[in-house]
Amino acid sequence: MRTPVRDHVPSRPTWRCRACGIAWPYSPAKLLLLARYRGDMPGLMVHLVTLREEAAAQLAEHDPGVQSTDLHRRFTDWMPVRSP
Ligand SMILES: [Zn+2]
Numbered sequence: 001m002r003t004p005v006r007d008h009v010p011s012r013p014t015w016r017c018r019a020c021g022i023a024w025p026y027s028p029a030k031l032l033l034l035a036r037y038r039g040d041m042p043g044l045m046v047h048l049v050t051l052r053e054e055a056a057a058q059l060a061e062h063d064p065g066v067q068s069t070d071l072h073r074r075f076t077d078w079m080p081v082r083s084p
Pocket of ligand 1: 008017018019020021
C-alpha cells in the first residue's frame with residue numbers, strides 16, 4: 001500500500017495538507033471543492049460541516065488552542081451563500 005504524496009488532502013489529526021503542510025482547507029483546496037460540488041452547494045455544506053466536526057474532535061486532542069469559531073471560519077464561513 002503506497003501513500004500518494006502529492007494529493008492535496010488533509011492529513012489527520014493535524015488537518016494540514018499532506019502535500020504542502022498548509023492548514024486545510026486553504027484557497028486551492030476550496031476551489032477544488034467548489035468545482036467538485038458545482039451546483040450542489042447544500043451537498044458541499046454538508047461535506048464541510050462533517051469535516052469540521054471531525055476536525056474539531058481530533059484537534060481538541062491534538063491542538064487544544066484551536067477554537068470552534070476558528071474552525072467555523074476555516075471550514076464553513078467561506079462558503080458562497082446563495083438562496084436557492
Ligand atoms: Zn496542498
